[in-house]
Amino acid sequence: MLSPESAVTVRATLPVIAGAIQEITARFYDTMFADNPELLRDLFNRGNQANGEQRVALAGSIAAFATALVERPGELPGTMLSRIANKHASLGVTEEQYAVVHKYLFGAIVEVLGDAVTPEVAQAWDEVYWLMAETLIGLERDLYREAGRGWTRATVVERRDETADVASFLLRPDTPMSFRPGQYVSVQVTLPDGARQIRQYSLSNAPERGDWRITVKRVRGEDAPEGEVSAWLHEHVRAGDVLAVSAPFGDLTLPEGDGPLLLASAGIGVTPILSMLDHLAATGSSRRVMVVHADRSPDAHVHREELADLVAALPGATLHRWYEDLPPAQVGDAAHAADHVAAVGRADLSALDLPGDVVACLCGPLPFMRAVRAQLVELGVPASGIHYEVFGPDLWIAAA
Ligand SMILES: Cc1cc2nc3c(=O)[nH]c(=O)nc-3n(C[C@H](O)[C@H](O)[C@H](O)COP(=O)(O)OP(=O)(O)OC[C@H]3O[C@@H](n4cnc5c(N)ncnc54)[C@H](O)[C@@H]3O)c2cc1C
Ligand code: HEM
Numbered sequence: 389m390l391s392p393e394s395a396v397t398v399r400a401t402l403p404v405i406a407g408a409i410q411e412i413t414a415r416f417y418d419t420m421f422a423d424n425p426e427l428l429r430d431l432f433n434r435g436n437q438a439n440g441e442q443r444v445a446l447a448g449s450i451a452a453f454a455t456a457l458v459e460r461p462g463e464l465p466g467t468m469l470s471r472i473a474n475k476h477a478s479l480g481v482t483e484e485q486y487a488v489v490h491k492y493l494f495g496a497i498v499e500v501l502g503d504a505v506t507p508e509v510a511q512a513w514d515e516v517y518w519l520m521a522e523t524l525i526g527l528e529r530d531l532y533r534e535a536g537r538g539w540t541r542a543t544v545v546e547r548r549d550e551t552a553d554v555a556s557f558l559l560r561p562d563t564p565m566s567f568r569p570g571q572y573v574s575v576q577v578t579l580p581d582g583a584r585q586i587r588q589y590s591l592s593n594a595p596e597r598g599d600w601r602i603t604v605k606r607v608r609g610e611d612a613p614e615g616e617v618s619a620w621l622h623e624h625v626r627a628g629d630v631l632a633v634s635a636p637f638g639d640l641t642l643p644e645g646d647g648p649l650l651l652a653s654a655g656i657g658v659t660p661i662l663s664m665l666d667h668l669a670a671t672g673s674s675r676r677v678m679v680v681h682a683d684r685s686p687d688a689h690v691h692r693e694e695l696a697d698l699v700a701a702l703p704g705a706t707l708h709r710w711y712e713d714l715p716p717a718q719v720g721d722a723a724h725a726a727d728h729v730a731a732v733g734r735a736d737l738s739a740l741d742l743p744g745d746v747v748a749c750l751c752g753p754l755p756f757m758r759a760v761r762a763q764l765v766e767l768g769v770p771a772s773g774i775h776y777e778v779f780g781p782d783l784w785i786a787a788a
Contacts, residue, residue, distance in 0.1 A: 390457050390515055397512035399458045401504075402451075405513070408500050409447040415496035416489075417443060424488065430584040431479060435616060436781055445781035453520045464523060470639045471782060473527035478574040478637040479586055480537055481528065486521040493517065535635040536565070539576060542633045545599060547626055554656065554690045555622055556592065556603040559633065566595045567636030569667040570660040570749065570777070573600065574634040577620050587617040590659040590751075590777070591636060592691070594666035600636075603690060605656040640777035642667060643747045650742065650769075652680040652735065652760050654752030655688075660777055661751060662691055665698040665705070676743070677705040682735040682756060685713040710735045737763045744768065750776040754784060 390398060405412070417437060421428040428434055436442040449468060456465050497513065498505050542559040549555050572590040579585055589602035606622045607615025625631065642664040643649060653661045658681060668675060679699050683689040689711070699707040709730040737760065748764055750757045757776050764774055778784060 389461055390512075390519065393508075394512035394515045395458055395461070397508050398454055398516060401509055401512070402454055402458065404501065404504060405454070405497070406451050409451055410443065412493070412496045412500045413443045413447045414440075415499055416446075416493045419495060420488065420492035423492075427488075429582075431481075431586070433587065434583070434585065435613075439612065441781045441783060444783055448783070450516075450520070454516050457516060457519065467639075468782075469520075469523055469527060473524050473531060474637040474639050475588070476524065477528050477531040477535070477537070478572065478588060478634045480539075480634070483525050483529075486525060490517055490521070531637060535637060536563075537635075539632040539634060540565075541630050542600070544625055544627050544629045544631065550603065550690050551688065553606045553608065554603060555606075556601055556691075557621070557625060557631075559600045559602065559631065560598075561600065561633060564598070565635055567591055567600075568641040569594060569663040570641040571636040571638040571663075572660070572777075573602070573636050575602070575617070575621070576632040576634075577617055579616060579620060585617050588638075588779075590638070590663065592659040592662045594663060594670045596667065596670040600633075603656070603659050603662075605690070638777070640749060640751065640775055643749070643775070646675055648676040648678075648743045648746045650678045650680065650737075650740075650746050650748040650764070652737075652748060652750045652752070654682040654735070654756040655684075656690060657750075657752030657756075657777070657779065658689075658691060658695065659751070661749065662695065662698070664749070665695070665702065668705075669698050669701045673702060674704045675702075677702060678708065678740055678742070678746075679705060680708045680710075680735055680737065680740075680760070682710045682752070683712075685711050686715075686730065708735075708740065735760060737767065742767055742769065746773065748774045750774065751779075754778065757784070 428437065433442065449472060452465055452468060456463065494510070494514070540561045540563050542561040544557050545560050546558040547555060570590070572588045574586050574588050576584055576586045589604060591600050592603045593601040604618050604621050606618045640660060651661045651664060661679070665677070665679065668677065679695070681689070681695060686692060696707060699705045710733055711730055712733065714730055714732045735756070746769055748769060750760055761774055761776070765771060776784070
């Protein structure tokens with residue numbers, strides 16, 4: 389909780405800080421990386437720095453945290469903090485690094501806002517920073533205790549080219565570790581310029597299988613540069629190679645219990661959903677599960693047959709697919725897009741008979757998840773029953 393004096397100052401200065409936060413975070417990263425180039429080379433995702441997404445996510449999270457502190461004291465934004473802590477833990481962020489971030493963040497605040505940063509203002513925002521940092525440090529400590537920290541060697545026991553743009557890699561970590569269906573690992577690769585860049589990949593099979601499978605979509609450069617790590621994995625990694633991976637982290641995990649589920653994905657976002665379904669099948673679950681998937685076309689739909697087979701193996705599951713392009717012969721009745729019948733267009737949940745206590749897990753591009761979430765809320769699903777994973781910095785927080 390903020391001290392009463394700081395709460396007054398933070399409330400009064402929130403609009404000024406929020407208005408300048410993008411400029412502040414840009415300055416923060418520029419100065420921190422100028423003095424500590426290894427952080428950009430070997431820890432931060434330089435693609436997300438170049439396209440500005442990480443800046444937006446950081447700014448959004450600080451604004452959301454400060455707003456919660458003054459408007460709903462005692463009620464921290466737990467989902468957001470857990471998401472950040474899991475991402476940090478998968479990257480091996482240390483407690484000591486919070487002082488480094490503090491130094492450059494506050495330097496940037498003073499540089500951007502100048503005389504507006506009186507000693508009281510600095511003191512109040514310092515309190516905000518350390519409240520957030522200490523909460524994250526505590527969560528990260530628990531995650532490290534539970535899952536371990538640092539890099540493990542994993543041998544690629546199989547590579548499969550699933551489509552022209554997607555390959556899956558079956559990994560056998562030197563240290564066997566379990567995970568919860570829906571979690572991801574960080575993969576660290578050394579690129580030709582010597583940078584050790586890190587990316588996250590969801591595990592796309594069940595923990596019961598022992599080996600871990602990741603399914604990687606190559607990010608093609610169209611209007612922007614080609615994705616560095618996905619292209620490197622596609623070009624260089626074959627069976628027998630060894631990768632550096634983190635322990636599994638992530639909090640979009642299969643909801644526990646026997647209640648009904650809606651698992652909705654689009655494109656490569658199917659990976660955590662496959663893990664959940666594979667686990668349900670491996671444990672002989674009869675849970676009611678509605679599986680919704682949207683894609684460009686059946687050919688672009690990665691693990692299409694596997695998804696259908698998993699649904700067929702689950703007595704309580706139904707599959708509902710939508711494709712933007714679908715050959716006329718494969719078009720089903722859009723209002724009843726059920727088992728093995730696909731519909732044309734964007735996912736439309738209005739025809740699904742959603743039970744009142746359904747819990748939803750979403751994964752896919754933001755526009756897809758926004759649209760699905762809006763429909764779910766309209767159909768009466770409480771916001772607390774809707775969980776999601778974003779395959780990049782969480783810009784949803786920032787836009788909220
Ligand atoms: C929790 C989580 C789970 C994930 N699971 C999966 C998964 O199962 N499968 C999967 O395929 N992916 C997954 N991802 C995404 C994955 O981590 C990578 O983000 C993805 O592979 C792209 O990485 P990259 O290095 O190839 O691209 P990057 O090099 O990071 O590029 C990212 C984007 O930035 C753009 N960019 C780069 N430089 C510039 C520039 N100078 N100006 C403008 N734009 C620029 C690129 O064009 C690209 O669009 C997941 C991500 C998260 C966070
Ligand atoms: C209170 C302090 C901090 C806040 C509020 C914060 C916030 C965030 C947020 C919001 C994200 C994006 C998470 C997501 O959407 O998945 C993130 C990612 C990240 N954070 Fe932090 N962070 C803090 C401290 C640190 C520290 C101390 C380090 C280490 C130097 C660090 C390194 C990273 C890295 C490397 C990423 C991933 C970047 C990327 O993938 O582009 N953060 N952080």
